[in-house]
Amino acid sequence: MSFLSAKKRIIEDTDPDRVYTENIRSFFNVNSRIARKLCDAAVKRGFFDKYIELRCPNDNSTIVSAERFEDIPDTIVCQNCQLNEADKYEFKKEDLSPNTFYKLSSTYRTEKASI
């Protein structure tokens, strides 16, 4: 499958702001290692922008996302857990493992209107 048809499927099947290696893995029907390589290649081609996110250990929701780990504050709050008055809703970023995801780059996004 070419990047072009992958692009089309990503736009049709997923949130272009939240593309995970797993999405790519299943599109291409490849293993995770190859999916990660494809994502890296897509970043190099300007097809994707790479981001990281930290997820709440309680409810698995995304608490924060940023282009770089350094951009994330040391202490982060899960608003879901805070609202639900969970015992723990404040986390240190070092305690959470960052998860990589991709956004369809703005260059490709403008083409979305024409599909």
Ligand SMILES: [Zn+2]
């Ligand atoms: Zn939470």
